Amino acid sequence: MANRDLxxxxxxxxxxxxxxxxxxxxxxxxxxxxxGLLAKxxxxxFCAVGIVLIWGYGGILSLGQGVFxxxxxxMMAMFLKLERAAEADSSTSxxxxxxxxxxxxxxxxWNSVEALPWWWEPFHHVWFTITAILxxxxxxxxxxxxxxFRRRVxxxxxxxxxxxxxxxxxxxxxxxxxxxxxxxxxxxxxTFMGIDLDQDNAKIVMYYITxxxxxxxxxxxxxxxxxxxxxxxxxxxxxxxxxRFSGYDPALFKAFIFAVAALFSSIGGAMFTMQIGLxxxxxxxxxPSIEMVIYAAVGGRLSLVGAVYGSLLVGYGKTxxxxxxxxxxxxxxxxxxxxxxxxxxxxxxxxxxxxxxGKSAKNAQAPIANELKPETR
Amino acid sequence: xxxxxxxxxxxxxLSVFTILMLMALGLAIVFGLMGVINMAHGELMAMGAYTTYxxxxxxxxxxxxxxxxxFVVGIVFAFCITFVFGFLLERxxxxxxxxxxxxxxLATWGLSLILQQIYRQFINxxxxxxPTVSWLQGxxxxxxxxxxxxxRIFIIGLAVVTGAAVYMLLYKTRWGLRIRAVTQxxxxxxxxxxxxxxxxxxxxxLGCGLAGIAGSSFTMLASTGxxxxxxxxxxxxxxxVFGGVxxxxxxxxxxxxxxxxxxxxxxxxxxxxxxxxxxLLVIVVLYFRPNGLFATKVRR
Numbered sequence: 001m002a003n004r005d006l007x008x009x010x011x012x013x014x015x016x017x018x019x020x021x022x023x024x025x026x027x028x029x030x031x032x033x034x035x036g037l038l039a040k041x042x043x044x045x046f047c048a049v050g051i052v053l054i055w056g057y058g059g060i061l062s063l064g065q066g067v068f069x070x071x072x073x074x075m076m077a078m079f080l081k082l083e084r085a086a087e088a089d090s091s092t093s094x095x096x097x098x099x100x101x102x103x104x105x106x107x108x109x110w111n112s113v114e115a116l117p118w119w120w121e122p123f124h125h126v127w128f129t130i131t132a133i134l135x136x137x138x139x140x141x142x143x144x145x146x147x148x149f150r151r152r153v154x155x156x157x158x159x160x161x162x163x164x165x166x167x168x169x170x171x172x173x174x175x176x177x178x179x180x181x182x183x184x185x186x187x188x189x190x191t192f193m194g195i196d197l198d199q200d201n202a203k204i205v206m207y208y209i210t211x212x213x214x215x216x217x218x219x220x221x222x223x224x225x226x227x228x229x230x231x232x233x234x235x236x237x238x239x240x241x242x243x244r245f246s247g248y249d250p251a252l253f254k255a256f257i258f259a260v261a262a263l264f265s266s267i268g269g270a271m272f273t274m275q276i277g278l279x280x281x282x283x284x285x286x287x288p289s290i291e292m293v294i295y296a297a298v299g300g301r302l303s304l305v306g307a308v309y310g311s312l313l314v315g316y317g318k319t320x321x322x323x324x325x326x327x328x329x330x331x332x333x334x335x336x337x338x339x340x341x342x343x344x345x346x347x348x349x350x351x352x353x354x355x356x357x358g359k360s361a362k363n364a365q366a367p368i369a370n371e372l373k374p375e376t377r
Numbered sequence: 378x379x380x381x382x383x384x385x386x387x388x389x390x391l392s393v394f395t396i397l398m399l400m401a402l403g404l405a406i407v408f409g410l411m412g413v414i415n416m417a418h419g420e421l422m423a424m425g426a427y428t429t430y431x432x433x434x435x436x437x438x439x440x441x442x443x444x445x446x447x448f449v450v451g452i453v454f455a456f457c458i459t460f461v462f463g464f465l466l467e468r469x470x471x472x473x474x475x476x477x478x479x480x481x482x483l484a485t486w487g488l489s490l491i492l493q494q495i496y497r498q499f500i501n502x503x504x505x506x507x508p509t510v511s512w513l514q515g516x517x518x519x520x521x522x523x524x525x526x527x528x529r530i531f532i533i534g535l536a537v538v539t540g541a542a543v544y545m546l547l548y549k550t551r552w553g554l555r556i557r558a559v560t561q562x563x564x565x566x567x568x569x570x571x572x573x574x575x576x577x578x579x580x581x582x583l584g585c586g587l588a589g590i591a592g593s594s595f596t597m598l599a600s601t602g603x604x605x606x607x608x609x610x611x612x613x614x615x616x617x618v619f620g621g622v623x624x625x626x627x628x629x630x631x632x633x634x635x636x637x638x639x640x641x642x643x644x645x646x647x648x649x650x651x652x653x654x655x656x657l658l659v660i661v662v663l664y665f666r667p668n669g670l671f672a673t674k675v676r677r
Contacts, residue, residue, distance in 0.1 A: 061479045153667045156414060156478055160614050161663060164656045167611045171656075175649035286611065290486055297483060330494035337487025341480045342473060 014305040015218055022211045022308075032200050039207045039275045041315030042214055044069075046268025048295035048307035049217050050261030055293070056301035057225060058257045059237035060145075060155060064162030065292045067169045068137040068262040070284030072269030074173075074180070075136070077279035078120060079129040080189035081105045086124075087191065106188070111178035120179075126193055133270045134263065141262030142255050149251035163286060170285035185280030192274060203275065210271045214308065217264045221304045224260065233257055294333065297340050300349025309348060381522045386640055392529040394636025395536035396595055398629055400609055401616040402543055403587030405628040408617055410560040411580060413471055414482040418613060419606025420492040421585050424462065425455035425592025426601035427500055433507045448510045452535070455593035456586045463585025467578045475563070475577075489606065496603040504602035513597065528597040535594055539587065540629060546583075547625065556580050611656070619659050620669050627671025634670075635659075 026038060047065040054060045085105045104116060122128045144165075148158055173180045180186070195202055224230050236243045236250045243250055273279045282288065291314075299310025314333070321329040344351060400422060407415045415421075429451035436447040470488070474481045513531055516524040547553040558566040559576045567573045592601075599605075612635075620631030635655060642651035662670065 055479075061482070063482075147664060148667075151664060151667045153663065156412075157618060157663065157667065159414075159479065159482065160618050161660055164611055164615055164660060168653045168656045171649050171653040175647060175653065287607075290483075293483065327494065327498055330490045334487040334490035334494070337490070338470065338484045341477075341484040341487075342470070345477075345480065 014303075015215065015222065018218070018305050018308055019211075019215050022214070023208065027204070027207060027211075032203060035207055036203065036275065037315075037319060038312075039203075039210055040272065041312050042207075042210050042308075043268045043272035043275065044292060044295065044315065045214055045308045045311035046217060046271070047261075047265045047292040048299065048311045049214070049221055049304050050264035051293055051296040052299075052301055052304050052307045053221050053224070053257050053264075054261045055296065056303075057230065057233050057237060058254055060254060060258065061159045061293065062162045062258070062261070063159050063286065063289050063293065064165045065261065065265045066166045066284040066286075066289035067162075068141060068265035069269040069272070069288075069292075070169055070173075070279070070281075071137045071140070072133050072266030073273045073279040073283065074186065074269075075123065075129055075133050076270040076273040077186040077189070078123040079126060080192060080273070081186050082120070082124050083191055083193075084189040105181075105186070107181045107184070107186070108178060111182075113178040117179055133266050137266035138259040138263040142259035145258040146251055146255035149254045152251075163289070166284060166286050166289045170281050173281040173284065180281075181279075183281060185278050185282070187278040187280075189277065197274065197277065206271070206275050210275065213267055213271065217267070218304045218308065220260075221264075224257070225304075229253065229256075291333075294337055294340070296347075298336065298347055300347030302346060303349035306347055306349035313348075381520070384523050386644060387637070388525055388529075390637035390640030391533060392598075392636075393639045394633045395529075395533045396591070396598070397612065397616050397636055398632035399532075399536050399539060399591035399594055400588070400613045401620075401628050401632050402540065402625075403584040403591065404613050404617050405584075405620075405622075405625055406543075406587065407581060407584035408614070409622040409624075409628065410556065411577070411584070412475070412478050412560075413581065414478055414485065415471075415584075416482055416486040416610060417466075417489040417492060417606075418485075418585075418588055419608070419610035420489045420496075421459050421463070421588035421606070422592035422595075422609060423496060423601060423603070423606040424492070425459050425589030426596045426605065427496065427505070427592075428455040428458050428589065429593040429596045430505050430507050430601065437508075444508075445510050445512060448507075448513070451507075451596075452590060452593045455589040457589075459589030459592075460582045460586035463582035463588075464578055466585070467581035471581060472574070472577065489610075493603045493607070500603075502603065504600035504605075506600040507596045509597065532594045532597060535590070539590055543587070544625065552576075552579070612652075615656060615659050618669055619662065621666075621671035622669055624669070624671045627669055631670060 022038075022042065027035060030038060047069050051062065051065060054062055082105065104113070108116070122132070145158075148161065153161065173185075174183050176182075190196060190198060197203070197206070225233075232243065232248060232253055236248075236253055240250050269279075269283075272283070295311040295314050296307045297310070298314055299306030299308065314336070317332065318329060321332055340347060346353070400418075403421075404415065404418050407413050407418065429448070432451035432454050433447050436444050436450070466488070470484060471481060474484060509528060513528045516526050517530060518524045545553075547556060555566070555571050555576050556579075558569075558571060559573050560580070563573055563577075566576075616632050616635055617628055619635065620627030620629070638655050638658070639651060642654060645651075646654070
């Protein structure tokens with residue numbers, strides 16, 4: 001009986017437990033270096049939480065979350081870089097005047113870009129930057145998704161469209177070296193509004209902000225899913241045509257949830273850049289975008305909390321294996337993809353449900369989307 | 378721009394087209410007909426390329442006298458090995474996932490990571506190159522100023538032959554009829570007495586075999602490394618989707634259009650920006666024609 005209560009507690013207070021873990025237990029038990037790694041995984045977990053919303057509950061598999069992560073990351077990096085450039089200007093002006101343009105980020109000078117491009121200008125201001133991070137990616141995502149879903153571009157096609165978007169983004173960033181830092185990304189910045197980001201204190205504060213925001217995102221996700229909107233979403237996932245016949249516009253709902261996921265990713269990207277100190281094309285392309293899906297899949301595509309655990313597990317696994325047995329990491333993650341899909345489509349969260357003693361139909365999680373779907377061909 | 382320029386540019390487009398078409402033919406069968414999103418398709422191409430490389434090494438060591446013939450043998454080997462691999466893959470993994478297309482995408486992505494690491498660990502972490510056989514070296518001097526490399530002409534020929542063979546197989550044989558029947562409606566085909574398990578495995582293996590031929594042919598143009606496949610996978614998918622997934626002719630036509638676009642765009646901008654613009658253009662076109670350029674009209 002006590003056992004059963006434990007499982008009940010676990011599923012009911014999943015967010016609380018997660019909050020205790022990432023806000024109390026982990027930060028107090030880890031050194032500053034490990035905490036930095038943890039911050040990295042948590043930043044990526046924002047994307048995984050979004051993927052649970054759109055894939056698990058919306059039935060849309062996006063292979064382009066890296067795009068929104070990258071947008072958030074690069075916009076934040078642009079602000080930090082401009083601050084750095086202005087600062088460097090005032091202290092050692094000789095070098096920057098030697099290179100011609102004052103207040104220009106170093107990589108632009110190296111690539112002989114002479115003036116700051118107009119779309120860099122507004123990122124001098126912190127409030128503009130933050131607003132842009134919160135508004136631009138979701139807006140873009142909404143428009144993109146709405147027009148496509150309006151035309152009833154099917155789930156597989158939409159996946160491939162998002163896949164090519166992440167390819168485009170990576171290609172453009174690498175190709176336009178003068179404006180984006182190219183393959184190296186945007187690096188070497190120090191301060192955020194005068195606060196030294198390299199200091200231990202700042203790092204710890206940043207960590208708590210990240211973890212807090214992540215918990216907030218999980219809560220927002222839960223709120224959406226529990227609201228009537230979430231019910232419509234699940235209905236669309238399971239039988240879109242019936243929902244449409246009932247007078248709803250599925251495109252609007254799907255686009256909305258896609259925008260929410262983009263917002264989460266963008267916040268994650270911005271936090272990533274603040275803490276890790278770079279924005280890199282290696283985090284926006286196809287490979288990272290698909291890796292984000294595996295984070296969600298490992299944790300459980302129907303569990304918002306699970307997605308965070310999935311990100312932590314895969315992230316730590318990656319670090320552990322690449323520190324100890326480099327050549328086996330790809331085998332491991334490859335096998336993980338196959339095993340999860342074949343044997344555990346609901347991820348770790350469904351394993352929890354399976355292990356749960358005395359489970360009843362009422363308690364069972366919603367079944368996996370694709371298994372419910374009638375055969376379309 | 379004079380006529381020579383024009384001819385060269387068009388020819389470059391033509392050779393990009395043949396590569397794209399060879400890559401996309403296999404995927405058109407696996408993805409277009411069967412609905413399986415095979416993210417490991419690129420790695421199967423790399424497998425074909427590595428097989429050709431292996432054949433070259435084999436001939437060099439044991440039959441140096443027949444070195445001139447190795448490339449043809451290599452293409453056959455590449456087809457056979459990827460065919461068998463595809464067959465095993467279908468039996469071992471894909472057959473369980475037919476109703477879950479998005480999951481095939483994840484599982485085969487995992488497979489592609491494993492294959493990449495196998496190539497890195499057991500073949501070569503660096504890129505390998507195959508020797509060009511003597512009869513494919515050199516160029517064909519069409520006019521005084523216009524010349525075409527023989528190897529590219531050979532690939533164009535290979536693409537034409539392969540395309541025709543696939544067309545004949547699908548539309549002129551009993552096997553083709555069964556394949557089309559099963560891919561249109563698996564359960565009813567089973568009900569009328571077609572062995573759907575066998576047809577599924579054969580069809581998937583055929584698609585993989587075509588990837589092998591594609592891989593084999595582009596050893597002529599570039600070196601092969603562990604991540605070669607990944608570089609091609611998006612383009613390949615885009616070609617198939619752009620053309621209209623269920624139409625073989627559409628795949629060929631879209632490969633042609635994209636090949637020519639690549640060639641002409643590169644004339645005006647850098648190679649990477651040309652690729653990005655083409656991908657973007659395709660997304661826009663997909664907005665107007667969600668089922669691709671040459672979609673067959675079906676009620677859904």
